[in-house]
Amino acid sequence: MIKPTLLILAAGMGSRYGGLKQLDGVGPNGETIMDYSVYDAIQAGFGQVVFVIRNYFRDDFEARVRSRYGDSIDISFVEQELDVIPKGFVLNSLREKPWGTGHAVLVAHSKITTPFAVINADDYYGQQSFKVIADYLVKVAGSKGEFSMVGFRTGNTLSESGSVSRGVCTVGSDGFLVSVEEHHNIKAEDGVITGENCKGGRVNIEADTPVSMNMWGFTPDLFEQGWRLFTEFLKQRGDEPKSEFYIPFIVNKLLEEGYATCRVLSTPDLWFGVTYKEDRESVTKRICDLCDKGLYPTPLFK
Secondary structure (H helix, E strand, C coil), X not given: CCCCEEEEECCCCCCCCCCCHHHCCCCCCCCCHHHHHHXXXXXXXXXXXXXXXXXXXXXXXXXXXXXXXXXXXXXXXXXXXXXXXXXXXXXXXXXXXXCCHHHHHHCCHHHCCCCEEEEECCEECCHHHHHHHHHHHHHCCCCCCEEEEEEEEHHXXXXXXXXXXXXXXXXXXXXXXXXXXXXXXXXXXXXXXXXXXXXXXXXXCCCCCEEEEEEEXXXXXXXXXXXXXXXXXXXXXXXXXCCCCCHHHHHHHHHHCCCCEEEEEECCCCCEECCCHHHHHHHHHHHHHHHHCCCCCCCCCC
């Protein structure tokens, strides 16, 4: 049976948090949030983990990851850099950062041949979330354009320390994704959740509205289609120093073209992450509570 691959996006530095938060220990023995994702992925049946990182912190990152996981699962690394773009395009000299999450996925094309899931390094998704997406990826092995995502309720993804950005999802009655629209400055005040839509308007968001927390499932044909869309993106916006190519953009375009479908998978798990430094204390407490309940061994990897 084909085992899916887990692609972990770890190239971002988290400017609001400060420092390389992917390596910040929050578990009883210094485990990172990422460590718990890798553990959950192994338990769910994933066979490989690929990390998307930056060259300037690769040595430290790779050394710590390899020493921690040992032979628990096959691991590899790929670098997301500014110049990993199709031939014929010239970089704007003012550009400082890579091209966003969509680009981060595409740079891993040489490492992945199986259906794969994509997650953020600094987000906790929960054991059941990994199980449902792993099962779906095994089910669609050998197919094309059969994508998936784990949808979390908006009200379960907010930060007490500040506003957040989320991909708000429209889901059809058949359980398939219709579209994802990025909303910014999402926060709850007096029991009401509001955010700014793509037009800059302030709108109400119901607490149970599904949002994308960047836990996606793809068949490998995504790479060919994604590079095609990235090439088109560069033709239109490649000269902009801060333009970004997001995963939801790829998904939305392939849904609009009729190339792909995207099943929205439900999970009972709560999402949490470290968006701001102030989030760290509550995340540490939640992790310790999960360990106390016996959901995770301590230390996590032996």
